[in-house]
Amino acid sequence: MRNYARPLLLLAALLSLLAAGCGGGGGSIPKDGVAKVGDKVITRASLQTLLMQAQR
Numbered sequence: 001m002r003n004y005a006r007p008l009l010l011l012a013a014l015l016s017l018l019a020a021g022c023g024g025g026g027g028s029i030p031k032d033g034v035a036k037v038g039d040k041v042i043t044r045a046s047l048q049t050l051l052m053q054a055q056r
Helices: 002-021 044-055
Strands: 033-037 040-043
Touching: 002 033, 002 044, 033 044, 040 044
Parallel strands: none
Antiparallel strands: 033 040
């Protein structure tokens, strides 16, 4: 089961980024942002931190 964890995590991350990129365009996000949820902007750094934590 462990052999499937990394590819599934990467697939989930890519699908999340794709879904965020296909948003309704309700507002602009800063250059370092990858997604906006409500009023909160998800930055590249915070996404990278979460992905690193998930890989451990």
